[in-house]
Structures are given as structure tokens and as C-alpha cells.
Amino acid sequence: MLHDAQLDYYGNHLATCSSDNTAKIFKVENSNQQQQQQQNQKLIANLTGHKGPVWQVAWSHPKFGNLLATCSYDSTVFIWKDPGNNGKWVKIKEHCAHSASVNSISWAPHEFGLILVCGSSDGNISVLSIKEDNEWVSSVIQNAHQIGCNSVSWAPSNIPGSLVNTSGGNVSDTMEKRFVSGGCDNLIKIWKFDDASSSWITEHTLDGHSDWVRDVAWAPSVGLSQSYIASCSQDKSVVIWVQSSSTSPWQKNDLTKELFGDVVWRCSWSPSGNILAVSSGDNKVSLWKEGIEGSWQKVGDVSDNN
Amino acid sequence: MEIMNRTFAIWSLVEILFIKENKSLGTALMRWLNSNFSKSIRAEYEFLRSKENPKSFDEFRPLLKQLIMRGMFTFATTLLSMEQHISAVDRLLLITLQAFPTRSGFKSNDEFEKIFFEWRQNCEYQYDCxxxxxxxxxxxxxxxxxxxxxxxxxxxxxxxxxxxxDWKEALISTIIFVFPCLTVDNLYGEGGLINQFQFVTEEEFEDFDFFNKCLFSLFNNNLIKALSFSSNLDNWWLVSHLTDYFIKAGLINEKEDILPGAIGESDLREFYLLNYVSNFIGCSKLWKVCLDYLKFCPQFGYEYRSKIIQSIVVKDVEKLREVSDYLIKNDLTEEYFQIHKIFGTFLFKKGLVFESLIYYKEAKDVKRINMTCDLILENYFKEKYANVIKARSIFHSIENTINFFKTYFKTFPEESLKNLDSLEETDEEQKKKPYRSYQKKKEYRTAGKILMALLNSNLIKLNLMFHLILESVPLLKKTDEICFEIDEIYELMRIFEDILLDKSCLDNFFLKKEKFYENFLTEFRYYLVENLSRSVLLY
Structure with missing residues (x-):
């Protein structure tokens, strides 16, 4: 069973992972043949080493080289590197901070450096980063979600509203390390790095689902004043959480009044943060967009034919 | 870690049963059970989740059953939905589980009860099918x-x-599926669920470990027994805090419910608190915590207090101030005296004899003050002033007389100062005039200041200094008033002994009256030391 598929920054490589304990990397090529666009995929690497199903893959920003992170049921996270010149992909880091399945991984915005956050069924979240001397360091947020953490997602690097803020100021002043996590305690938690204590603290806890939160996705920001987080759950609902300014509370907005037909497993924002893709257990993928008056409207379905 | 997990489980159960009002006891207990006792189940679930076809594993069915028993429906439905082709009966089960109503989804108990019984009727129907x-x-x-x-x-x-x-699973499953609207009051007592269903027999209870005995006693609202069992869990603070909480919440009555403890007339609560505190009495950094706890131990707390205060390491004035502030704030007067006595003794042993007097005075320790004064006196006569002076670094001559006047002698009139400067060196009697005028006016303290100023002013020649020193005798003899401050007495001592070194100054004065001379010296020294002791106590 295939669990995840991610294109890299330039859309040239596709990484997939599955229950066969492997992750695979395909080269994606576009070619115009007979005036009809076709895409060809060529398997270029088969990453083996995990001892359980691989749940997620995540590409790093290209400024750090071609790095791919994989997380697995075997409680580990591996980081792989493409040495270039068609060499073989090599594992450069084994992250073993968890005692149960690692369900989700997410690279931080590149402005913060090479930082990976990992959520696990042991209830903890670990943050793995690399120092200037190329040494990996990790910190663990203990008991972040009771029973388990299912999903993690980074906030954009810029503080909401920085684009429209005319007061100027240093760029680094408008950057804040934050990420969101969802777990089996039906909660969504927003974590913020506290410089004073050099640790991650809970900034907000959002309670809006009646069953496990399966996925959370922080919308990319172009610098507008509002922040959006989408969360989907075992309770068959999708919630859009909106924060109008960095100091205001998060408002809960249901994506639809009716529940979805089955458990909603994943949600994902388009790169510009204005379209949300939602996939559910009834084998449906739908696309949603916010209307002018603030309500969310379905703008399309994705099927095998699209 | 095991101790902490057990402590957490006990406290969270106390919270559910006695602290927090829960909309649904069943849901709260279900969460409690699954948060504290589901590690192996979750590991099995994770194992099966990682498989392509979980149903093909032997572990699947027992696990599915246990997940359902415990209300872990999300785990159960996740495993069931992993089949590529879900069978009809599994789909039926899946739909039934997904439709399970929880209290939080309803505004009132009645509404919830109605929907729940509809759901249960459907289960009965499916069972028959x-x-x-x-x-x-x-x-x-x-x-x-x-x-x-x-x-x-x-x-x-x-x-x-x-x-x-186990009994926990049985009890909580019964609440979830049989009595979904059960309240805490319906749990125990003669007609309560626990008695009615006999989840635990007496024999089984006897075989329980202390942890399970404690949990079951809490469920049964037998708080005294719960306290007793929790005291066997090697977590000394758990039982103290539990006792404290139960008493403050009025759940148990200190006088009626708690049996006299093992020590004297102290009750069980105090015994546990003392037991708790005694575990970190040895850690001097935790002295505040210890004392805070002992406030609530009226029977034997005072004895412990003394022990704790004795264990506080006070080696500097700053720490002493910190401790003193706490003691004053908490009206611990006796302890305040005690800590000053300890610090005084600490200084005394370091050879800082004079400083120790200050703290003995603060401790109102007359015995130690007398003892220290005697010692000073004895040393002074034995070794004269030299060693005393060495021990005290405060001894220094005041170079600038004018500044001295301005700084320390606020009542001294400017006129007198100018006159003093303008006088001829030979006119010694004139120089003594301001001093004598104050002495006549019985302003002895001012007179003493002027005398000291004169002695330090370099206006008086050495051979006439002794005359001036003699002027201090009436002031030193005064027992009802302190005329010299500590520094001034030291200065007098120094000048006096300096003069004695230059015997030529004295020859004219005493005209070889040896005996008189010796008596005078002894007497004068005695006055000096006596005044020094008094000054130390006053300033």
C-alpha cells in the first residue's frame, strides 16, 4: 500500500513510500510527443533500510542539497542524500528519538535552516536540526499528544501581515519558528520556539474535533494578515482555523456544514495557500476555495480521469 | 518512571471521581483507562497497523475485542478499514462503532440517553441478525x-x-455500555454498581498489589483505605498530598476519620506530612519548602522546624537576610533568634568575635553576649590592644579632620570649627573649650564627638594628648549613656596605647608614682572595654 507521494521543489523528482518498507524516487520528465503532453517516470532510487512500513516522505529545500526524509513504523526517521552525478542515494542520518511509530515529518521553512519536526505514536514530537559544524542535534517535546501524534506541519517563516506592514524593521524580526500538530487526543496544538528558555512551548491548543485529528496543514503565506490551518479528522470533518492577527485567537470554521462520507485522512494546501485539497476514506479527493464572503466552496473533485 | 505513572494514574482518578464534575463519568473513565493502562494494546495496534492485512494475524481478533471493550473505537475502526475488501459483518461492525454516541455531543443527559438507547437497540437487533x-x-x-x-x-x-x-476494564466497560449515564454517587454504596456487579471478590482483592488496592478503594469511596494503601507505594509525597487534599476538600474528617498515627498524639495526616518533609530535611536548599509544610503540622512541626533551621547553611549576611526575612514574614520569632545565634557562633568560631556580638544581640542571647564580652575583656588585658586591632580591619586614623567634622558631627557649629582652626597651637585650654562647654551642658555624646575630633585633628601635641585622654574618663565612666561609638572607642584605645609606648610623655604626669600609674592603666582599659561592649550592643 502506497502511503505518501511528494514532488521535490522543482517538480523533477517524485518520492513515494509504502508498506513494503521502502521509499522510491522517480525522475519525472515532461515530453511533447505527438502534440500531446505526457509525463514519464523513471525509477532512480529504491531506498531500503526501514524495518516497517514507511508512512511519509519529505523533501528539503534545495539550498541544502537534495535531501529526503522518511519516517516509519519502525520508530525511526532516515535522512537520505543524493550525492549527484547519478551516484547512489545514501543515508546520512538515522534519527532514533522515538519509541513508537513515527507518523509524520515536516521540514521547516528554509530561512530557519535545516530543521525537521517529527510526530510519533509515542505521544512525543522531536525536532531535529543541524548545527554549523554539521552535527545533528535533537530535542523532544514530551507528551505532546496523549496516545499519539498523527501529523505535524510548519508555519510559514514570515509573521502574518509582514507584507502589508509598512513600519519596516529587520527581516529577522518578522520570523517566528512555529508549527502545528494534531493527535489522538482530538486536539490541535500550536508550538512556538521560546528563545528565552530555548524550548518549544504550546502557544495555542485548539479543540474542535470529536475524534482523532488525522492531518493538519498550515497554509503557505504570501504575507497577508491572516493565518490558516486546516485540520481533518476521524470524525469526518474538516476545520479551517483562522487567526486574523498574530495576537488574536484562532477562530474555528467548518469547511462544510455536512460531514464527509468517511474519515478524512489528509488535507493539503496549494503553494499559494488559496486552495485546499482534502482526501477521505470514501476514496474521494475534493478541492476547496474560500469565497469572498468567507464561506468555503467546493471548486472541484479529483478523480483518476483528471 | 513506574512510580510516576502510578502516581499520575491515582491522581487522575481522584480528579475524575472527586474533583472535576464530568458530563459523562463513562467517557472520563474510559480516557483514564486508555491513557494509563493501554501501552501494550497500543503497541499491538501499531504492529497490526503496519501490516497490509491485519485481519490475517492471530492477534487481530483478541485486540479488536479489547479495543471495543475499552471504547477505543478509533483504533478499532482504523484496523477494520484497512481491509481492501471489507466483509459484510465487518462493515456492519464498523458502522455500529462509528455511530456510537458520546455524551459530549448532546446538550442534556436525557437527549443523550434517548439516542444511546436507540443505538443499543440497534446493537441488539444486529446481534439477533x-x-x-x-x-x-x-x-x-x-x-x-x-x-x-x-x-x-x-x-x-x-x-x-x-x-x-481485569477488574478495571470490566468496571469501565460496564459503565460505558450498560450504564452510560451513571454518576459517581451511583458507583459505590450498598446499591452501587461496584457492589451490585461484584467486579472484585474479597479473595481477589487480597491478592491485589497495593496500587490496585488503592485504585479500587478510590472507586469504592473508601478514602481512608486508599490513603493507607497509597502509603505503601514508595512515593512519600503522594500520600501526604492526597491526605491534604481529602481533608481540605472535606471528603474526610481529620478528627473523626483519621485514626491516631504511630507517633504520640499526632494524627495520620500530620504523620504523613512529617514523613514527607523528613525526606528532604537533609537538603538544605529545600528549607523553605520544609518550613512551609511544617506550618500545617501543629503537633510536632515545631520540633522539626528547629532541626531544619539548624540544617540551613548560613555563611554570609545575604543568606542570613533571606532566611530572616522568611522567618519574620511567617512570625517565626524563636527560629529568628535561633538562626542569628547560629550565625553569631559561626562568626565567633571564625575569630570574628566583635561581629558575633551583633548577632548574639539580635538573638537576645544574654548568656553568649556576657561570655563574649568577658572574652574580649580578657584578651584585651592579656594582649593589650594589638591582637584586637589586628582582628578588626576597621581600625584606621581619620586623616581629614574637617571632613570628619562635617560628616559625623552635624550638630557641631561651623563657628566653633573656624575658631578651632584659628587658635594658636599653644593655647591648649582654649582648644578644649568647645568640648567642655558641651560637657557642662550635659550633652555628653556631643562632647565625646568633639573630644574625638580633637584627638584626631593633629592640633594637639603628642605630649599633651594624655591630658586630653583623661578628659574622656568622666564620659567613659558614665553608665547611663553611651558617649562613644564603636569606632571612636577603638580610636581611643589606639591613641591611649600609642601614648603609653612613648613613656616620656607620661613621666611628667605620673612623677614615677608606679602603683598609681598601673592602677590607672588597668582602670582606664577596663572602662574602654566596657564601653566598647556597650557600644557594640547599642549600635
Whole structure:
């Protein structure tokens, strides 16, 4: 069973992972043949080493080289590197901070450096980063979600509203390390790095689902004043959480009044943060967009034919 | 870690049963059970989740049953939905589990109860269907398994009890599926659920470990027993805090419920608190915590207080101030005296004899003050002033007389100062005039200041200094008033002994009256030391 598929920054490589304990990397090529666009995929690497199903893959920003992170049921996270010149992909880091399945991984915005956050069924979240001397360091947020953490997602690097803020100021002043996590305690938690204590603290806890939160996705920001987080759950609902300014509370907005037909497993924002893709257990993928008056409207379905 | 987990489990149960008002006792207990006692179940679940076809594993069915028993429906439905082709009976089970109503989804108990019983009726219907509809099962084994599952869901108390792995699971499953609207009051007592269903027999209870005995006693509202069992868990602060909480919340009565403890007339609560505190009495950094706790131990707390205060390491004035502030704030006067006595002794042993007097005075320790004064006196006569001076670094001559006047002698008139400067060196009597005028006016302290100023002013020649020193005798003899400050007495001592070194100054004065001379010296020194002791106590 295939669990995840991610294109890299330039859309040239596709990484997939599955229950066969492997992750695979395909080269994606576009070619115009007979005036009809076709895409060809060529398997270029088969990453083996995990001892359980691989749940997620995540590409790093290209400024750090071609790095791919994989997380697995075997409680580990591996980081792989493409040495270039068609060499073989090599594992450069084994992250073993968890005692149960690692369900989700997410690279931080590149402005913060090479930082990976990992959520696990042991209830903890670990943050793995690399120092200037190329040494990996990790910190663990203990008991972040009771029973388990299912999903993690980074906030954009810029503080909401920085684009429209005319007061100027240093760029680094408008950057804040934050990420969101969802777990089996039906909660969504927003974590913020506290410089004073050099640790991650809970900034907000959002309670809006009646069953496990399966996925959370922080919308990319172009610098507008509002922040959006989408969360989907075992309770068959999708919630859009909106924060109008960095100091205001998060408002809960249901994506639809009716529940979805089955458990909603994943949600994902388009790169510009204005379209949300939602996939559910009834084998449906739908696309949603916010209307002018603030309500969310379905703008399309994705099927095998699209 | 195990101790902490057990402590957490006990406290969270106390919170559910006695602290927090829960909309649904069943949901709260279900969460409690699954948060504290589901590690192995979760590990099994994770294992099966990682498989392509979990149903093909032997562990699947027992796990599914246990997940349902414990209300872990999300785990159960996740495993069930992993099949690529879900069978009809699994789909039925899946739909039933997904439709399970929880109290939080309803505004009132009545509304919830109505929907819950509808759901349970549907489970009963599905249970009956299993017998009749052959398409729902493949074989007898299948039939029995799914019948058991639906029997649990339809609230068959006997099946729940039989299929449970332990008493906690049985009790909580019964609440979830049989009595979903049960309140804490219906849990214990003669007609309560625990007695009615006999989840634990007396023999079984006897075989329990202390942890389970404690939990069961809490469920049974037998708080004294719970306290007693919790005291065997090697977590000394748990029982103290539990006792404290139960008493403050009025759940148990200190005088009536708690039996006299093992030590004297102290009650059990105080015994536990003292027991708790005694574990970190040795850690001087925790002295504040210790003393805070002992406030609530009226019977034996005072004895412990002294021990704790003695264990506080006070080696500097700053720490002494910190401790003193705490003691004053908490009206611990005796302890305040005690800590000053300890610090005084600490200084005394370091050779800082004079400083120790200050703290003995603060401790109102007359015995030690007398003892120290005697010692000073003895040393002074034995070694004269030299060693005393060495011990005290405060000894220094005041170079600038004018500044001295301005700084320390606020009442001294400017006129007198100018006159003093303008006088001829030979006119010694004139120089003494301001001093004598104050002495006549009985302003002895001012007179003393002027005398000291004159002695330090370099206006008086050395051979005439002795005359001036003699002027201090009436002031030193005064027992009802202190005329010299500590520094001034030291200065007098120094000048006096300096003069004695230059015997030529004295020859004219005493005219070889040796005996008189010796008596005078002894007497004068005595006055000096006596005044020094008094000054130390005053300033």
C-alpha cells in the first residue's frame, strides 16, 4: 500500500513510500510527443533500510542539497542524500528519538535552516536540526499528544501581515519558528520556539474535533494578515482555523456544514495557500476555495480521469 | 518512571471521581483507562497497523475485542478499514462503532440517553441478525466472535465481565455500555454498581498489589483505605498530598476519620506530612519548602522546624537576610533568634568575635553576649590592644579632620570649627573649650564627638594628648549613656596605647608614682572595654 507521494521543489523528482518498507524516487520528465503532453517516470532510487512500513516522505529545500526524509513504523526517521552525478542515494542520518511509530515529518521553512519536526505514536514530537559544524542535534517535546501524534506541519517563516506592514524593521524580526500538530487526543496544538528558555512551548491548543485529528496543514503565506490551518479528522470533518492577527485567537470554521462520507485522512494546501485539497476514506479527493464572503466552496473533485 | 505513572494514574482518578464534575463519568473513565493502562494494546495496534492485512494475524481478533471493550473505537475502526475488501459483518461492525454516541455531543443527559438507547437497540437487533443471517458469517467461530462483540456493544454485563482482562476494564466497560449515564454517587454504596456487579471478590482483592488496592478503594469511596494503601507505594509525597487534599476538600474528617498515627498524639495526616518533609530535611536548599509544610503540622512541626533551621547553611549576611526575612514574614520569632545565634557562633568560631556580638544581640542571647564580652575583656588585658586591632580591619586614623567634622558631627557649629582652626597651637585650654562647654551642658555624646575630633585633628601635641585622654574618663565612666561609638572607642584605645609606648610623655604626669600609674592603666582599659561592649550592643 502506497502511503505518501511528494514532488521535490522543482517538480523533477517524485518520492513515494509504502508498506513494503521502502521509499522510491522517480525522475519525472515532461515530453511533447505527438502534440500531446505526457509525463514519464523513471525509477532512480529504491531506498531500503526501514524495518516497517514507511508512512511519509519529505523533501528539503534545495539550498541544502537534495535531501529526503522518511519516517516509519519502525520508530525511526532516515535522512537520505543524493550525492549527484547519478551516484547512489545514501543515508546520512538515522534519527532514533522515538519509541513508537513515527507518523509524520515536516521540514521547516528554509530561512530557519535545516530543521525537521517529527510526530510519533509515542505521544512525543522531536525536532531535529543541524548545527554549523554539521552535527545533528535533537530535542523532544514530551507528551505532546496523549496516545499519539498523527501529523505535524510548519508555519510559514514570515509573521502574518509582514507584507502589508509598512513600519519596516529587520527581516529577522518578522520570523517566528512555529508549527502545528494534531493527535489522538482530538486536539490541535500550536508550538512556538521560546528563545528565552530555548524550548518549544504550546502557544495555542485548539479543540474542535470529536475524534482523532488525522492531518493538519498550515497554509503557505504570501504575507497577508491572516493565518490558516486546516485540520481533518476521524470524525469526518474538516476545520479551517483562522487567526486574523498574530495576537488574536484562532477562530474555528467548518469547511462544510455536512460531514464527509468517511474519515478524512489528509488535507493539503496549494503553494499559494488559496486552495485546499482534502482526501477521505470514501476514496474521494475534493478541492476547496474560500469565497469572498468567507464561506468555503467546493471548486472541484479529483478523480483518476483528471 | 513506574512510580510516576502510578502516581499520575491515582491522581487522575481522584480528579475524575472527586474533583472535576464530568458530563459523562463513562467517557472520563474510559480516557483514564486508555491513557494509563493501554501501552501494550497500543503497541499491538501499531504492529497490526503496519501490516497490509491485519485481519490475517492471530492477534487481530483478541485486540479488536479489547479495543471495543475499552471504547477505543478509533483504533478499532482504523484496523477494520484497512481491509481492501471489507466483509459484510465487518462493515456492519464498523458502522455500529462509528455511530456510537458520546455524551459530549448532546446538550442534556436525557437527549443523550434517548439516542444511546436507540443505538443499543440497534446493537441488539444486529446481534439477533447474526444468528439468522448466514451471509454475515462464514463459520461457527466467526459467529461466536461477532456475537461476543455485539453482546458487549448491546450492554450484556455478564459477557463484559467474562471477556474483560481485569477488574478495571470490566468496571469501565460496564459503565460505558450498560450504564452510560451513571454518576459517581451511583458507583459505590450498598446499591452501587461496584457492589451490585461484584467486579472484585474479597479473595481477589487480597491478592491485589497495593496500587490496585488503592485504585479500587478510590472507586469504592473508601478514602481512608486508599490513603493507607497509597502509603505503601514508595512515593512519600503522594500520600501526604492526597491526605491534604481529602481533608481540605472535606471528603474526610481529620478528627473523626483519621485514626491516631504511630507517633504520640499526632494524627495520620500530620504523620504523613512529617514523613514527607523528613525526606528532604537533609537538603538544605529545600528549607523553605520544609518550613512551609511544617506550618500545617501543629503537633510536632515545631520540633522539626528547629532541626531544619539548624540544617540551613548560613555563611554570609545575604543568606542570613533571606532566611530572616522568611522567618519574620511567617512570625517565626524563636527560629529568628535561633538562626542569628547560629550565625553569631559561626562568626565567633571564625575569630570574628566583635561581629558575633551583633548577632548574639539580635538573638537576645544574654548568656553568649556576657561570655563574649568577658572574652574580649580578657584578651584585651592579656594582649593589650594589638591582637584586637589586628582582628578588626576597621581600625584606621581619620586623616581629614574637617571632613570628619562635617560628616559625623552635624550638630557641631561651623563657628566653633573656624575658631578651632584659628587658635594658636599653644593655647591648649582654649582648644578644649568647645568640648567642655558641651560637657557642662550635659550633652555628653556631643562632647565625646568633639573630644574625638580633637584627638584626631593633629592640633594637639603628642605630649599633651594624655591630658586630653583623661578628659574622656568622666564620659567613659558614665553608665547611663553611651558617649562613644564603636569606632571612636577603638580610636581611643589606639591613641591611649600609642601614648603609653612613648613613656616620656607620661613621666611628667605620673612623677614615677608606679602603683598609681598601673592602677590607672588597668582602670582606664577596663572602662574602654566596657564601653566598647556597650557600644557594640547599642549600635
Amino acid at each position: 447474526l444468528e439468522n443471517n448466514k451471509s454475515l458469517r462464514n463459520n461457527e467461530e466467526d459467529l461466536n466472535f461477532y456475537k461476543t462483540l455485539f453482546a458487549i456493544l448491546k450492554g450484556d454485563g455478564e459477557i463484559i465481565k467474562k471477556e474483560s482482562k
